[in-house]
Every structure is written in structure tokens, then in C-alpha cells.
Amino acid sequence: MVQDFQQYSAWRQSVVAALENYQMWVTAAELTDGATEQRIARALARLADDKLSVAFVAEFSRGKSELINALFFADYGQRILPSAAGRTTMCPTELLYDPAHPPSLRLLPIETRLNNLSTSDYRDDPSAWTVLPLLPGDGAQMTETFKQVSLTKMVSPAEASRYGLYDAADADAASTLDANGMVEVSLWRHAIINFPHPLLQQGLVILDTPGLNAIGTEPELTLNLIPNAHAVLFILAAETGVTKSDIDVWRTHIGGGRGRIVVLNKIDAMWDELKTDAANDAEIARQQASVAQLLALSPRQVYPVSAQKALVAKINQDMALLEKSRLGQLESALFNELIPSKKDIIRSQLADDMAQLTVAQHAILSARGRDLIEQLQELRSLRGKNHSVVTHMMRRVEMEKKEFDASLVKLAGTRAVFARLSTELFTTMGMETVQQEVAAVREAMHASLFATGMRGPVKFFFDQAKHNLDEAVAKVAEIGAMMESMYKKFSTEHGLTLSLPMLFSFDKYRAELDAIEAVYQKQFGTTTLLLTGRSALVERFFDSIASRVRRTYRAANADVEAWLKVIMAPLESQIRQHKDQLKHRLASISRIHDATDSLEQKIEAFEATQASLQRVEEQLRQLAGGVDAALAGRAPPLGVAA
Numbered sequence: 001m002v003q004d005f006q007q008y009s010a011w012r013q014s015v016v017a018a019l020e021n022y023q024m025w026v027t028a029a030e031l032t033d034g035a036t037e038q039r040i041a042r043a044l045a046r047l048a049d050d051k052l053s054v055a056f057v058a059e060f061s062r063g064k065s066e067l068i069n070a071l072f073f074a075d076y077g078q079r080i081l082p083s084a085a086g087r088t089t090m091c092p093t094e095l096l097y098d099p100a101h102p103p104s105l106r107l108l109p110i111e112t113r114l115n116n117l118s119t120s121d122y123r124d125d126p127s128a129w130t131v132l133p134l135l136p137g138d139g140a141q142m143t144e145t146f147k148q149v150s151l152t153k154m155v156s157p158a159e160a161s162r163y164g165l166y167d168a169a170d171a172d173a174a175s176t177l178d179a180n181g182m183v184e185v186s187l188w189r190h191a192i193i194n195f196p197h198p199l200l201q202q203g204l205v206i207l208d209t210p211g212l213n214a215i216g217t218e219p220e221l222t223l224n225l226i227p228n229a230h231a232v233l234f235i236l237a238a239e240t241g242v243t244k245s246d247i248d249v250w251r252t253h254i255g256g257g258r259g260r261i262v263v264l265n266k267i268d269a270m271w272d273e274l275k276t277d278a279a280n281d282a283e284i285a286r287q288q289a290s291v292a293q294l295l296a297l298s299p300r301q302v303y304p305v306s307a308q309k310a311l312v313a314k315i316n317q318d319m320a321l322l323e324k325s326r327l328g329q330l331e332s333a334l335f336n337e338l339i340p341s342k343k344d345i346i347r348s349q350l351a352d353d354m355a356q357l358t359v360a361q362h363a364i365l366s367a368r369g370r371d372l373i374e375q376l377q378e379l380r381s382l383r384g385k386n387h388s389v390v391t392h393m394m395r396r397v398e399m400e401k402k403e404f405d406a407s408l409v410k411l412a413g414t415r416a417v418f419a420r421l422s423t424e425l426f427t428t429m430g431m432e433t434v435q436q437e438v439a440a441v442r443e444a445m446h447a448s449l450f451a452t453g454m455r456g457p458v459k460f461f462f463d464q465a466k467h468n469l470d471e472a473v474a475k476v477a478e479i480g481a482m483m484e485s486m487y488k489k490f491s492t493e494h495g496l497t498l499s500l501p502m503l504f505s506f507d508k509y510r511a512e513l514d515a516i517e518a519v520y521q522k523q524f525g526t527t528t529l530l531l532t533g534r535s536a537l538v539e540r541f542f543d544s545i546a547s548r549v550r551r552t553y554r555a556a557n558a559d560v561e562a563w564l565k566v567i568m569a570p571l572e573s574q575i576r577q578h579k580d581q582l583k584h585r586l587a588s589i590s591r592i593h594d595a596t597d598s599l600e601q602k603i604e605a606f607e608a609t610q611a612s613l614q615r616v617e618e619q620l621r622q623l624a625g626g627v628d629a630a631l632a633g634r635a636p637p638l639g640v641a642a
Contacts, residue, residue, distance in 0.1 A: 019161070106194065371578070466510065
């Protein structure tokens with residue numbers, strides 16, 4: 001398992017090295033503009049912050065924590081996460097490594113559910129968390145500290161209802177009360193375990209969820225952590241098979257897409273010592289087929305394991321027991337799903353980046369090459385010509401310069417329109433607009449006594465968010481059309497080699513809003529709302545919805561701002577280059593006119609520069625090939641440093 005991650009980490013580092021090599025060389029060769037620098041910086045930032053997240057989802061007592069121990073932490077020689085009969089993980093628990101924080105267990109109190117903030121909103125607020133130190137070399141101390149995630153407290157039904165954790169209208173509500181009429185709730189809302197385990201240091205993030213009931217009551221799981229996990233392990237128990245709640249959660253929140261794996265745990269309960277191994281295997285296979293049928297999967301998509309026996313086998317180095325536990329097949333399936341899919345995402349993103357970078361840099365090189373050819377043709381045409389011809393050519397270049405300067409005056413007017421449209425765009429997508437809309441929905445929700453009355457305000461919120469995006473799309477199209485016209489003008493009138501400006505798309509932000517709304521509709525469909533009065537839970541979900549939408553808007557604003565900064569960069573870069581070229585042409589011809597430079601010396605210098613430019617083009621091709629080779633896991637081309 002560690003080796004698989006080490007190989008992935010080495011692959012990622014080779015991609016980073018190739019891209020940094022590319023960045024260093026194009027910067028030295030002056031082949032960058034604002035757009036190029038930003039694109040490379042963003043690609044490197046994505047690679048540096050690369051994470052692989054795995055979520056474990058199951059009802060209580062299915063062996064989630066034991067499976068995590070067996071898969072990732074057997075090297076400690078003991079259980080790290082609490083694992084026992086009954087409920088051991090009472091709140092969503094993330095295991096990760098962030099070098100910005102010391103090894104610790106960070107705990108978010110359950111009382112934060114009373115505020116209009118999601119778990120994500122609290123991540124950057126250190127004061128909201130209780131922090132307990134961890135000693136990574138002391139397994140016993142870590143085990144004792146991790147028991148915090150199992151702690152609960154008793155509260156009144158009214159308090160539990162305010163948390164969104166109790167619904168008096170639920171037919172099963174009475175069964176959750178103790179002899180004193182109190183409700184048991186988790187002491188903590190969320191836990192983050194930060195410690196330098198080798199796998200976590202290489203970017204693995206593990207999510208251990210509480211029972212299936214938490215999938216419906218903790219919006220952060222439903223809206224963010226589970227949908228965004230690269231792999232989700234849905235764990236069942238061999239002796240119980242699939243329950244109705246299992247089917248509901250599978251269909252509603254997980255599904256059978258890529259990276260979704262079903263684990264049939266505790267097969268050791270089916271190891272009957274009075275039967276042969278073949279008979280036991282046949283019984284397990286029948287249960288495996290039954291589970292697959294109920295979840296609409298093929299049997300090969302269901303992995304029978306014994307997490308407990310696998311953990312014991314790894315600690316005791318019992319290879320026979322480890323093989324019998326079948327954990328090896330699950331490990332292979334997990335990483336055959338996880339790592340290739342993550343590599344595909346990186347390859348796709350970086351391939352798009354490199355395509356855009358290559359176009360931009362070839363445009364710069366083409367402009368340089370065209371300028372050199374023009375100047376060489378001018379100089380060669382002066383061979384054997386008299387003084388008056390040189391004077392005429394000087395005047396022609398001066399006229400070109402005046403015409404170009406006049407175009408720059410018109411460009412200043414375009415900049416003013418550009419600034420106005422940019423301001424209008426930011427007003428449409430502004431965070432203040434989102435905050436006002438969130439406040440309006442909360443006010444309408446508080447005015448409603450029933451959850452059914454909350455549907456209208458939430459629907460309006462989504463409709464308004466999409467309307468804002470539509471207006472932003474129209475404004476971006478207006479900016480894009482104006483810039484395209486300006487690009488074409490400079491290309492036609494002054495011969496600049498300009499590809500059309502890159503367009504900005506809001507498609508991914510629209511898809512995010514659609515995904516958030518789809519989760520909300522699944523969780524709070526019309527039928528459910530008519531049957532129950534879960535107003536507190538709806539409010540908690542809206543808190544998370546608002547948080548997700550704010551993050552979507554912030555990301556869109558940041559990307560739009562970056563786009564606006566660089567949309568003019570290629571044009572400005574070539575304008576500077578063309579101004580320099582006109583200046584140098586005029587200076588060269590003037591010196592020849594004044595007989596201060598030899599015509600042949602000037603021609604030789606330009607021919608040498610032309611040959612150098614061809615070498616630059618070849619080196620650029622090799623460096624881009626080096627990035628492609630790193631993405632494909634191949635050795636870099638000859639001449640490119642590894």
C-alpha cells in the first residue's frame with residue numbers, strides 16, 4: 001500500500017520537475033506574458049496541493065474503523081482508531097497531514113450546529129476548535145486521544161431538535177429516548193486528525209463517517225465530503241447483508257460510479273469450522289451475489305473481506321491468515337480505482353494547460369520570426385541601392401510607427417470600456433449579492449413554521465444563483481467579443497500574429513450549483529417534507545448549501561479576476577514587441593543611412609538571430625515533450641533534463 005502511494009508520489013514529483021524546468025526555460029527565453037505565468041503557477045499549485053481522498057461509509061458496527069486500521073495503520077502494531085462492538089465513531093472524522101499544524105486531534109463542538117455556519121466555514125477559525133496534541137511515536141497515547149471521537153452526551157429532545165438531530169414527528173423518535181426522556185448526541189460535530197503518517201504525508205485523506213443516520217443529518221458529508229471523495233468504500237456486514245437503509249443510502253448518496261466500492265466485511269463470521277473451505281467459500285459467494293443483486297452491481301464489484309483478521313494477520317505477520325482475509329484483493333481494487341482516476345484528472349488538466357501554453361509561446365516566436373524576416377527582407381533589398389532609397393524606406397517605417405501609435409490611442413478607449421464591463425461583471429457575481437440573498441432566504445425560513453414552507457425560499461435561492469451566473473455569462477461574452485474585435489484589428493492592420501483571446505466558461509460553476517441542488521432535492525423531496533417537520537435540519541442543510549454556494553462564487557470570482565487580468569496579456573505582449581521592432585528597424589536603417597553601420601554586418605547579425613530563434617523553437621518543443629513524457633510515465637526526450 002505504501003509502495004503504491006510512493007510510486008504515485010514519485011510520478012507526481014516527476015511531473016512537477018518537468019513543468020518547473022519548462023517554466024524556468026521559457027522565463028529565461030522571455031516567452032512568457034501574464035497569462036502564461038498565471039497558467040503555469042496555477043498548474044504547479046494544483047500539483048503541490050494534490051490530495052487523494054477515501055471515504056468509508058457504513059452503518060454502526062460494520063467494521064469501518066477496523067478496516068481503516070487494517071488498510072492503513074497495521075504498521076503501528078495495534079489499533080489506532082477505536083474499534084469495538086457498538087458505536088465507536090460518533091462524528092465525521094478526517095485523517096490527514098497538514099505540515100502547517102502540529103500533530104493533533106482538532107474537535108469541533110456539537111454546539112456549533114446552532115449557528116448559521118457549516119463545518120467548512122469553521123475550518124479557518126482556530127478558536128472554534130478544541131485541540132489535543134498527538135505523540136506520533138506513542139501508539140498508546142494516540143489510541144487514548146482518539147477515543148474522543150466516541151464521546152457522547154445526553155440532551156433534551158428540544159436541544160437535540162435545535163441541533164437538527166431529533167425529529168419528534170419521526171415514528172421511531174420515541175425509541176431514541178432513554179429512561180429519563182433524554183437524547184444521546186455526539187459531543188463533537190467534526191474531528192480532524194493531523195499526524196505525519198507516510199501515506200498521509202503523501203496526500204492521502206481518509207474520512208471515517210458515523211452511522212448511516214449521519215449521512216442525512218450532517219450536511220457537510222452529503223454536500224461536500226462524500227461527493228468529492230476520489231473513492232468511497234461502502235461497507236456491509238456479511239452476516240446481515242443489505243438492509244433497507246443501506247439501499248437508500250447507496251442509491252441516494254453513493255451510487256455505482258467510478259471509485260465506488262462495496263465491501264462485504266466480517267466474512268470470518270461465515271467461517272464454519274465444521275464445513276470445508278470450499279463450502280465456506282461457496283456460502284460467502286452466495287452472499288456476495290445476493291448483495292450485488294440488491295445494489296444492482298455485478299458480484300465482482302463486491303469485495304468480501306475480514307478486516308479484523310487482516311489486521312491481526314498483518315500485526316502477527318501471518319501470511320496465511322492475511323490471504324484468507326482477502327484484504328489483498330480489496331487493496332488492489334482500491335488503488336486500481338483511486339490512483340489511475342486521479343492521474344487521469346491531472347493528465348487532462350495539464351494537457352489542456354500545455355496546449356494553451358504551446359499556442360501562446362508559438363505565437364510569440366512566430367511574431368519574432370516574422371519581424372526578423374521583414375527586417376532581413378528590408379535590409380537585403382537595400383543592397384546596391386542609393387541613398388534616396390534608404391531615405392524612402394526610413395520614411396515608410398516612420399509612417400508605420402505613426403499608424404501604430406494611432407491604434408494605441410484607440411486601444412486606450414477600449415480599455416475604458418473594458419474596465420466598465422469588468423465592474424459590471426463583478427457586481428453581478430459579487431459576494432455582497434450572495435450574502436443578501438442568503439439573508440433573505442433565512443428570513444423567509446424563520447417566518448415559516450413548517451419545513452414545507454421552506455421549499456419556496458430555497459428554490460428561489462438556487463434560481464437566483466443561476467440567474468446571476470447567466471448574467472455573468474452574457475457579460476463575459478460581451479467582453480470576449482470586444483477583445484476579439486480588437487485582436488482582429490491589430491492582426492489585420494499591423495500584421496500581429498495573434499490567436500483569439502481565451503474564452504472564460506462558467507460551465508463548471510453551473511454544474512456545481514446543479515449538483516448542490518440535486519443533493520438538496522434528494523434529501524428533502526416533496527414527499528419527505530410533507531411527512532415530517534424537520535425545519536431545524538432543513539436550516540442546517542441550508543447553512544451548508546449557502547457555504548457551498550459562497551465557495552463556488554468565490555472560486556468563480558477569483559477565476560474571472562484572473563481571466564480579466566490576462567485576457568489582454570497576449571495583445572499587450574505583442575504590442576510591446578512590435579513597438580520594439582519598429583524602433584529597432586528605424587534605428588538600423590537610420591544608421592545605414594548615416595553610414596555608421598555596414599549593411600552586410602547588419603544582415604549577418606539578423607541571420608544569426610534567426611538561426612538562434614530556430615534553436616529556441618526546437619528547445620521549446622523538447623521541453624513540452626518532457627512534460628508530456630512525465631505525464632505518461634516515460635523517460636524525457638534526449639536533451640531534456642530529467
